[in-house]
Amino acid sequence: MGDDMKKVIPFIMLFALCSLMYKPVVSVSSSQSLAKKVIVLDPGHGGLDNGASVGKVNEDELNLKICYALKSELESRGATVYLTRTDDQDMTRRNYNYSKQDDMYLRVLKIDEYKPDLFLSIHLNSSSSGAWGSQVFYYRKSQEGERLAKCIHDSMKPVTGTKKPTSSCGFYVLRATQSTGVLVECGFLSNANERGQLKSAKYHKKLAVAISDGIENYQKSLSSGG
Template sequence: MRKLQSAHGGKDGGTRSGNIEEDDVNLQITRKLEEKIKKAGGKVILTRSEDKDLASEQTDNRKKEDMKKRMEIMNGEQVDVFLSIHLNAYPDTNVKGAQVFYKADDQMSETFAKIVQKHLKQATGSGMEIKKGDYYILNNAKNIGILVECGFLSNPDDRDNLVKKSYQEKIAQALYDSIREYFRILDE
């Protein structure tokens, strides 16, 4: 069972550039990847399938409850690996490229991150390298997983590409190929 997290959603749109919101692009890439995995006979658990967060309406802290519920799904027994799909932004608009983050001191997640970064470099030309990530999602993960920044909305070239269906398809294919390679290695 694979687990895909389309980051943000609902009132938390993530980073934005003009009328382009991170959560919308994340979900489009996630749905393309989900389709590929299911077509190959795999199973997928999504944290969201529409523009909604996981918090209840009466909560005092939507972000905290949303993250807690996402972690419950991601740490579930049926999850083999998880991918948390995001877009990045940075004050220096020259910074661009897809980048993968993994939990420190987690060798399996680091191995998975290396495979994903390799495929993203081949597909998108990204010059980025994997990094240890100090993120709530990674720090609280019990299962193998990574956080994937598919590109920078703050960079004009990345932004133009990220809204194109063909480029989203390219990223989804790179993620799918990475998952297949990772599980082939485990089976050896």
Template sequence: MKSKWVLYGIFLITIFTIHYVGAKNQGLQGRIIYLDPGHGGKDPGTVYKDIHEADINLKIAQKLKQELEKEGVTVYLTRYEDYDLSVPNAQNRKRSDLSRRGNLINQSDCDLYLSIHLNAGSSSTWNGAQVFYDDVKEENKKLAEILQKQLSKDLKSKKKATLTNEMYLHKRVQKPGVLIEAGFLSNPNERYLLQKDWYQKKIAKSIVIGLKQYYT
């Protein structure tokens, strides 16, 4: 009689484990994601008149945080306001800023990270959201391609996910992650859109759909 209850207990634990592990391995529920809005403070990023890339990066990241939290994701940002992360009197302020972002991400228990940036080109006709990845982690390519496909569809971008090993921050991070250039601040049409709340939200939602696919 006693062994029957032990077997029943094992059965319940097994069901619970399958359910819990299954939920953890699929979908966004329970994930931890680090968002890295590029630049900030003394470093405005790419600039057009008084429009700063750093400000728009942060707005997109904040909207993405909200959308991810709706899906049960724990979200951290490398910065929550308009500042950079360099140590005081750093010899190379930019590198210090990027190193500290990398340390935050490396020391966290995040499943992946996304750097959010805007692009600028020498021609004002250049446009389109683009995802960059490096091969520090094998899964970066898949993550980049899935996000690119969704962003291309939702934002009508013709860009392709692109491999680069020139990203100072990304070379240092031992977690899966990619860099998203959400559009060109140098393109009049995208510049107009990128400043709009509804468009920033559209970008955020597109990234969430992509992440869901990545985890399916």
């Protein structure tokens, strides 16, 4: 070892010590309130099935974008999040000979495969009446689903201005799954004003925060036994 090296070593050791002492604190979001929770997000439609569409605005594409915003919000709160589809394809991943039945069957299998604490099917609505606002659906025989729907509905209300109540239903995706879940219609593509919002990334983020707050409230209500 040369003399130069001998002079340098103490500095290297000091540097190493300092970096140990000043090990940056891993930035943990203020609360990891959803730690250990597994959540599946199911962006409705995809591939040949655009869902609702107005002009060039397609529901399936926006559902996916909203799910990605929601995924990152939920992950920032500690949840593990899976999507049933991650691109513009139906669940059969063959964009021909499309069968809605196959698609829905595979969706249900995929959701249950992750054994999630809960799942959300994300959709956008359409109507000829000028209606607007979010609406949350739960399977009529699921008490947990009803509770989750109410929590999400309450936290979305100030964002979407909805006047619609939560609704019980018999939708296949909620009926056939073993997991607790709800279907969230985030708003009406048919309403020009709401469509403008639903196209914006900023609004996706707002929806994501509201839905995540609702999920947190649901989890709290479970642990308080209320």
